[in-house]
Amino acid sequence: MKKLESRHWAFLGLAIVVIGTMLLNLEPDLDVSPDTIRMHAFIDSLPAGSIILVSFDHEASALPEIKPLATAFLRHAFGKGLRPVGIALMAEGTAVGYRLMEQVAAEYHKQYGIDYAFLGYQPQYIAAILSLGESVKQTFPRDYVGHPYDSLPLLREVHKLSDFGAVISIADGNMVTHWVEYGRARFNVTVAAFVTAVMVTSYDPYVSSGQLRAMVGGLRGAAEYEKLIGIGGAGRRGMLAQAASHLYVLALILVGNVIYFTTRSRKGRG
């Protein structure tokens, strides 16, 4: 067997820390930030039966953060009786979005075509948003599975972007900007977003200007949202592992420096 090097120990330690804390199955109590409260209140304020557009604007690699966020949100939406219509403006969001909506809808015994629908993917996101503003049906003549637009009762109730109660973008990149700058500015639709942690600071200015109605970010945001809707999920389970992994990285930095300074002082003496 090959000799284990220091990096192997570092790897092993991380695996133990993360898996260990996850196996504890603890869901720590946490303070909910005003951002998350604002989003929750906004979704709550939509009347039951409202049709909302949910846009999956992310890649598959962002799933660890996106999935808990989207799941918590969809649970809230379906639980409240909102009727989401899904689309994707990034290719990899298509399959992910379709599956997620299918799964959460099943938890709430919702029916495809009546309580929710999924339209699929359109490339050229700016063109797609502009075109949705004019006509949803022309942008997506068929849904993702191939049904003609008018064959689904839910879709017969919406014609253009402004008919939706809100647009919720679930994003790991710049797409929220386009929803705000085109969707909101031109067609006056309310936009809110669930985003990965790295994107939060980029969108803060939009939230404070009111262009973005509400925003929730990262695994932490998912955990807080789960707390508000009272259903545990991947977010809260991941929180403890997240904090533990940070402390672990700090410990590694410390150990690295201790090793460096002890070997250096030994060399200095020798």
Add this chain to the structure above:
Amino acid sequence: MDFGTIIAGLLTLAILTFLYRDNPIYKLAEYLLVGVAVGYALVIAWKSAMVDLLFTPLFGQGDWSLLLPLILGLMMFGRFHARTSFISRVPLAVLIGSGAGAAVPAMLGPRILTQVSGSVTPLVGTDGLPNWSGLIVIVGVLSTLAYFFFSREHRGSLGVASKVGTWFLMIFFGTTFGYTVMSRMSTFIGRAEFLLTDFLHLTR
């Protein structure tokens, strides 16, 4: 547990074995991933570029302006043979030229001028006290720019300025590293969640 989850779980473990060292199981997973990803990209490009952007409007709706991109695209096929590969230089020139032309205003506007004017703040606050944070920003921007000054060796006052610039650079690198660790860790937490919950059923 469905078949898909078993496959996904095994492949997840196969990739993770790389952390110990390279081995045939990882290698097999790697070749499979690369192959499938090339195939996936082909299918998506065929549908979203070839069919939706080119063939449907060109042959379906008679938009003949698309003949030019079609010809340029076909010229790429010159690369199939060493002796005809020179033909592909034309479509490459289109991409490089138009990219450069688009980059000039994009770089000058948002990249350079907006960044400079974004740093402009009054030196004294409304309360009559010096605007320390604004001053820090200005010192940081100018000293880091001094670090990027190439025409002279960094000695004398330029040397001092560029040294201060490296300190600012280090603060930037430190904070980005610290800040990004959070999202990097969640990538593994996400996979661990999949393995423990969906694949091994150890947590709920």
Add this chain to the structure above:
Amino acid sequence: MSRRVAQIVCAVFGVLMFLLFFSGHPTAKAITLAITTQYWQVIAAFALIVGAVSFVRVNVKAIQRRQDIPFRAIGLLGMISMPVLAIGWGIGGSSPFLWVFENIQAPMQSTVFALLAFFVASASLRGFRARSIPAAILLVSAVVMLLSRSWFESTTSSFLLTASDWLRNYPSMAARRAILIGIGLGSLTTSLRLIVGIERTWLGGSR
């Protein structure tokens, strides 16, 4: 000869795109959109076919040389199966194409991404040593940032949060600005050289 033609094409498209930016006319916008979507994407799609063919060639050659036969075969099989599945059963909701993407490609991609967490750990062990003043500054700012985000908000001292926010919003942002300006300048002059034709390396051209 072909280099000359390519250079002229490069210059024409460069000047055209540059000028189009300064026009607000609907026709100008339509041309910009046509170039950046149709031209760019269509040429890239044809190039992808060339790339896929070269991928097949490299692997077939290796198999002929009897190198890594099982691995190369699995790679080729993976590549060919995707278009075959797509042609046979489509790419919609419950197609086998999507099944392969969801259960083979996506999990492996996210696991390669997850390796990053481990590499962050090994890099932290090795790369953050306070060898010099700049290295110490790097270390301290990373530690402040990490500490401020490690506990739950109620227990994190507000001093750390303030310090980390200040670091990020002022000194760190200043350095980032200067880096962006520098990159902007480098990109700007590189693009200008391309347009006027004094940058020819991409043609394999001599200096």
Add this chain to the structure above:
Amino acid sequence: MPPVPPIAIIAESEKWFDASKLPLFVIAIVVLGVVVLLWLMSRRGSSFTPRQIPGLKAVEDAIGRATEMARPVLYTPGWGGDIQRPTTIASMNILSQVAEKTAQYDCTLIYPTHDPVIQSVAQEVVSESYARSGFADRYRQEDVRYVSSSQFGYAAAVEGIITRTQPAAIFLLGTFEAESLILAETGNTVGAIQIAGTDSTIQLAFFIVACDYTLIGEELFVASGYLSGDKAILASVRAQDMLKIALAAFLLIAMVWVTFAPNSGWWKF
């Protein structure tokens, strides 16, 4: 809540020349003039050597070391860029220099990329560099290879190539995204000298921590001029420095101005 002003796209004029963009146009033309003028001057013999950049001194040593150890050199431009991006062109310029040296030393150069367009251009660049050093026969087209467009497919492939071919020198020069640290740490385990450089500000931090030398942002654009002595690039470097002085002056004047006249806005872009 105050009404949100309409976005620029709607407010924009629909004239053939949008007058609001005039300042940008003028500045662009002036910069172009400066670059071309300095280039013409340098062709007449006004010489100029830029300051030392530590990572660049290491380039030749790294290739020499690879040759001595009979191990290859690996060069990859990252997953984030395409050929339309000026950074990719800057990376091609450095590639051309590295390829000339590997040709002379008869050292294998492996170039994996995620983009078939970049692959095509790199093949032209490398084959021409080999021909220029007089060793056209040493060039092997399949060493410049396309390894899948997907980010982590590319990362896995390059990771595999690094562990199996054990390159002694690794050049990570171009636009990188999250794959940066995966590649840099894998390169570390095989003990390669690593020279990185990118315009992605977030990834710079990871390269600084994990690589031997890192070209920070603009240094990547300057590097090829330094390595080749190419007069056009060196003229650009000087132009960039002159612009930096102008920008610094602009910034200082605007700061003083706005201190005394807080409502002025002439400096806004």
